[in-house]
Amino acid sequence: MKRIIIDREKCDGCLNCNIACISAHEEGSNFYTVNMQSPDAETRNFIKFDAQKGYLPIFCRHCDEPECVLSCMSGALEKDPLTGHVQYDESKCAACYMCVMNCPYGVLKPDKRARTKVIKCDFCDDKPDGPSCVKACPKKAIEVKEVSL
Amino acid sequence: MKIVIIGASAAGISAAKTIKASEPDTEVVIISKEDSIHSRCMLHKFLGHERDAKGISFIADDFFETNGITWHSNTTVIGLDAQKKTVKTHDNQDIGYDKLLIATGAAYFIPPIPGLREAKNVYGFRDLKDAQLLDSECNTAKNAVVIGAGLVGMDAAVAMLMRGLKVTVIEMTPAVMSLQLDQKSAQAYQQLFEEHGAAFILNDKVVSVDVDEVGRGKTIHLASGKAVPADVIVIAAGVRPAFSFTEGSGIATNHAILVGDDLKTNIDDIYAAGDVTGMAGIWPNAMKQGRIAAINMLGEKLLYEDRYALKNTVNFYGLTTLSLGNINPEPEENCNIFIREDRHNYQKVIIKNGIIQGVIIQGNIAGTGFWQYLIKNKIDVSGKNKDVFSLSYADFYDLNQDTGEYNYAV
Numbered sequence: 001m002k003r004i005i006i007d008r009e010k011c012d013g014c015l016n017c018n019i020a021c022i023s024a025h026e027e028g029s030n031f032y033t034v035n036m037q038s039p040d041a042e043t044r045n046f047i048k049f050d051a052q053k054g055y056l057p058i059f060c061r062h063c064d065e066p067e068c069v070l071s072c073m074s075g076a077l078e079k080d081p082l083t084g085h086v087q088y089d090e091s092k093c094a095a096c097y098m099c100v101m102n103c104p105y106g107v108l109k110p111d112k113r114a115r116t117k118v119i120k121c122d123f124c125d126d127k128p129d130g131p132s133c134v135k136a137c138p139k140k141a142i143e144v145k146e147v148s149l
Numbered sequence: 150m151k152i153v154i155i156g157a158s159a160a161g162i163s164a165a166k167t168i169k170a171s172e173p174d175t176e177v178v179i180i181s182k183e184d185s186i187h188s189r190c191m192l193h194k195f196l197g198h199e200r201d202a203k204g205i206s207f208i209a210d211d212f213f214e215t216n217g218i219t220w221h222s223n224t225t226v227i228g229l230d231a232q233k234k235t236v237k238t239h240d241n242q243d244i245g246y247d248k249l250l251i252a253t254g255a256a257y258f259i260p261p262i263p264g265l266r267e268a269k270n271v272y273g274f275r276d277l278k279d280a281q282l283l284d285s286e287c288n289t290a291k292n293a294v295v296i297g298a299g300l301v302g303m304d305a306a307v308a309m310l311m312r313g314l315k316v317t318v319i320e321m322t323p324a325v326m327s328l329q330l331d332q333k334s335a336q337a338y339q340q341l342f343e344e345h346g347a348a349f350i351l352n353d354k355v356v357s358v359d360v361d362e363v364g365r366g367k368t369i370h371l372a373s374g375k376a377v378p379a380d381v382i383v384i385a386a387g388v389r390p391a392f393s394f395t396e397g398s399g400i401a402t403n404h405a406i407l408v409g410d411d412l413k414t415n416i417d418d419i420y421a422a423g424d425v426t427g428m429a430g431i432w433p434n435a436m437k438q439g440r441i442a443a444i445n446m447l448g449e450k451l452l453y454e455d456r457y458a459l460k461n462t463v464n465f466y467g468l469t470t471l472s473l474g475n476i477n478p479e480p481e482e483n484c485n486i487f488i489r490e491d492r493h494n495y496q497k498v499i500i501k502n503g504i505i506q507g508v509i510i511q512g513n514i515a516g517t518g519f520w521q522y523l524i525k526n527k528i529d530v531s532g533k534n535k536d537v538f539s540l541s542y543a544d545f546y547d548l549n550q551d552t553g554e555y556n557y558a559v
Contacts, residue, residue: 003553008546046516048543056543061554067518070440071433073159073190075207081170092207094191097462098433100514101471104522105542105555109515115467119515147552 001084002123003147004059004134010141011047013055018043020136024124031136039113044121045133057142059133060107060121062086068099068108068120076118085123093117150175152446153236153244155226156252157181158189159432160423162208163439164250164446169216172447177218178244180236184222185277186212190432192280196287196308202277226253229398231416236394248418248446251395251406252439255388255424264358268366271358271382274305283381287312290380294318294369296355298325300461302385303338307465309383310345317348317377319355319369329461329472334495334511341466350375358382390425410452412442420446430458457525459507462514471514474507474524475499482506489538496538503531516541528559 021043023034035041045059062085069077069086076093079086095116100108111117124131130144152168154161157179165177187195191205203210213220221238228237235243257273259266270286273279283305287293293309295302298320306316318325324335325342339349350371358379359368369377390405401407401415405427412420422429422438429435437455444451463470476499478484484501494512498505504527508520519542523530530537533544547558 005550005553006548008548048541050543053543053546056546058542058546063554064552067433070163070436073188073207073432074205075188075209094188094194094205095464096190097464097469097471097514098431100516100518101460101462101473101521102433103518104557106516106519107542108518110464110469115464115469145553 001062001147002126002130002144003062003084004131004142005145005147006057006059007141007143008054008056010139011055011057012139012141013047013049014138015047016136016138017045017057017133017142018047020132021045021121024132040111042109042112042119044119045107058105058107059142060086061105062121062123067102067104071098071102073098077120083123083126085126086120088118088120088122090117150247151178151245152176152248152250152443153178153180153246154250154252155180155236156250156254156423156425157183157186157220157222158252158254158423159435160254160425160429160439160442161250161252162186162212163436164252164422164443165216165218167440167443168447169218171444173217175447177216178221178246179213179218180221180224180226180238180244182223182225183276183278187277188432189275192274192277193304193308195277196274196280196283196305197311199311202281205277226394229395229400231398231400231419234418246418249420250439250442250446251392251400251414251419251421251425252423252435253391253394253425256391257384258387258389259384260355260386262355262357264360264366265355265382265384267364268358268360268382269364270366270380271384274301274383274385275388283309283383286381287314290314292317292378292380293383294377294379294381295383295385296369297385297387298322298349298351299328299385299387300326300463302383303342303465305383305385306342306347307345309381310342310347314381315346315348317350317379318342319350319353319371319377321352321354323352325349325351326463327477329463329476330470331477331497331509334470334472334497334509337468337495337511338463338465338470341468345466350377388424390427392425410454411445411450412438412453413445428456428458431461434458455525457521460521468511469514470509470511471517471520472507472509473521474505476507476509478506487537498537500530500537503529505530505537518542519545522557526557526559528557 423435
């Protein structure tokens with residue numbers, strides 16, 4: 001499966017990946033037009049800064065054993081057997097947030113607007129040119145690589 | 150090999166899925182007393198008319214066909230012969246198995262209060278059948294009483310409020326959802342429910358129910374002397390593991406079916422998973438147990454070690470809360486309690502000797518999944534030398550360079 005591999009030494013915390021993620025999920029927007037003030041402006045990845053360790057990019061792993069999928073009581077979260085990516089069907093989701101509780105890396109979050117869905121990396125729907133965050137990274141700190149499923 | 154699974158909720162379905170994913174040729178038969186597959190955590194969405202029965206299913210429509218699983222619905226198992234390796238159903242079928250998984254869950258419990266067990270308008274809130282019966286009552290009822298303000302009681306209350314009933318919730322403890330919340334976080338929910346029309350009677354007990362000439366409970370009498378009128382009564386006072394059909398089979402039980410770490414009972418080839426084991430508690434753990442039991446039934450070895458069950462999330466009226474561990478420590482436990490709050494958020498972290506004992510995060514719960522890992526693995530955070538509220542997975546960041554998966558650096 002394809003996974004976003006992180007080289008945190010290369011990350012300089014520019015947050016282009018965050019903006020790219022928000023833009024990718026705001027129909028028709030680009031880096032310059034994306035509405036960062038919208039309640040829907042939610043990033044699915046984040047970068048933490050640590051005085052000792054520097055920048056730490058934290059992105060959904062689409063885990064081999066996804067705790068979010070195992071905790072989902074509505075069937076909204078499923079690991080696609082072909083792509084290996086954890087897909088989210090918003091129409092099934094009951095917003096119980098067991099997945100938020102069970103993600104060991106604290107990646108998942110409820111939406112800010114109404115707390116009726118989960119904000120989660122969708123790997124940009126497996127578009128052929130790859131996830132937008134990776135395309136937006138000027139340092140190649142995040143790259144898509146093939147890993148065994 | 151033929152594997153028979155009794156029960157078609159979290160543990161049973163998760164087991165069937167696991168078996169078919171790794172060994173599609175294994176014959177899988179599921180027996181369930183229900184005629185639909187549904188998630189009990191969404192029953193309030195059904196009762197509140199937000200979703201229909203299909204809308205609270207947690208599997209694909211064609212799940213059984215696609216996976217080649219035989220499903221005996223509307224079928225109750227009434228006996229088990231561990232020597233002959235057969236289960237007996239209510240319609241007198243004997244169904245043979247090579248391996249058996251008992252995932253029959255739990256059933257609600259009606260306390261022995263005069264009038265309560267006899268009254269015809271008393272319902273649990275456990276299965277779709279309960280919700281369907283309640284649904285038709287809600288068409289005519291005006292006054293609803295919910296006994297028990299735990300998560301299930303609050304689910305029933307929120308649904309009946311949506312249906313326009315006048316809802317009164319009666320609870321023995323001084324606060325709602327006392328297993329998950331402290332006083333402050335409970336108060337926030339109580340207030341939201343009250344704003345939507347609910348009334349709460351806390352710190353009080355039902356002592357009797359007046360039953361009318363047609364057998365319906367009409368007035369609920371409380372220890373305080375109060376009397377509450379009721380057209381429909383929901384009992385949410387806990388559940389008990391459901392395994393009466395195992396009587397005489399030799400399976401060891403103690404208020405629940407006893408299993409080892411491999412989820413096998415004392416009898417070879419018979420496994421149990423989910424609420425019937427008395428150690429699942431919540432959906433994610435039941436799913437995991439179903440999966441682990443399935444792997445062991447297929448002859449591999451996997452142990453149920455991620456047992457931590459003191460965890461939950463609450464989401465009513467858009468107010469979300471994460472609750473983990475010991476959230477109401479006694480003074481003699483000598484814990485340090487840290488609280489941070491603003492007008493949208495209430496956060497409480499309980500620490501003892503550098504180990505986090507419990508957490509309540511109410512309001513914004515984004516990215517809070519790491520807390521459970523810290524608590525259940527008893528990770529010492531004192532060395533981090535930082536404000537406990539600024540902790541995140543980044544403080545334990547470790548990446549496997551080959552697989553790209555995260556680990557915890559501790």
